[in-house]
Amino acid sequence: MKYTVKHVFDYSLAEVLLAREDRYKHLDKFPELQNVSLLEERTEGSKIFQKRKVSLAKSLPPVLQNLMKDASLIEESVFHTDTNTHDFTFTPPDGAKIVTIKGKSQYRSLGEKQCERTYDVEVKSTVFLVGALVEAAIEEIHKHSLEKDRNSILNFLKSKPA
Numbered sequence: 601m602k603y604t605v606k607h608v609f610d611y612s613l614a615e616v617l618l619a620r621e622d623r624y625k626h627l628d629k630f631p632e633l634q635n636v637s638l639l640e641e642r643t644e645g646s647k648i649f650q651k652r653k654v655s656l657a658k659s660l661p662p663v664l665q666n667l668m669k670d671a672s673l674i675e676e677s678v679f680h681t682d683t684n685t686h687d688f689t690f691t692p693p694d695g696a697k698i699v700t701i702k703g704k705s706q707y708r709s710l711g712e713k714q715c716e717r718t719y720d721v722e723v724k725s726t727v728f729l730v731g732a733l734v735e736a737a738i739e740e741i742h743k744h745s746l747e748k749d750r751n752s753i754l755n756f757l758k759s760k761p762a
């Protein structure tokens with residue numbers, strides 16, 4: 601199952617890119633991000649490699665509750681600072697058979713005070729008989745998560761913590 605999500609921000613590309621990372625330094629002001637924990641991070645040239653654990657405990661649909669022993673996903677990603685492109689893969693800790701989310705997001709300027717973020721995503725599940733249900737459930741969760749992420753960037757930009 602493939603889908604695209606696009607968000608437009610009425611802020612410069614530089615402001616949005618800064619907010620994308622800096623809001624994680626102020627989790628007390630952004631409780632919606634507290635289900636994400638950074639496991640590893642390293643920078644090599646223009647690439648930022650990250651591994652994060654994303655808890656799904658509060659949003660795991662019934663079709664997944666019996667399949668996933670650990671109600672979380674592991675995100676492995678690379679953000680290319682030279683192209684503002686983010687390649688990512690999410691899989692459950694107990695196996696990619698249940699579901700794999702692969703995608704790419706791109707941040708680009710639309711002018712001095714506007715930019716966009718586009719996500720191209722593919723969700724795959726090979727679980728016998730219910731794979732399509734798993735894919736649909738994960739797509740819904742992921743789209744909701746991207747909207748929450750968009751809102752947290754906007755809230756960060758509006759509040760600009762010191």
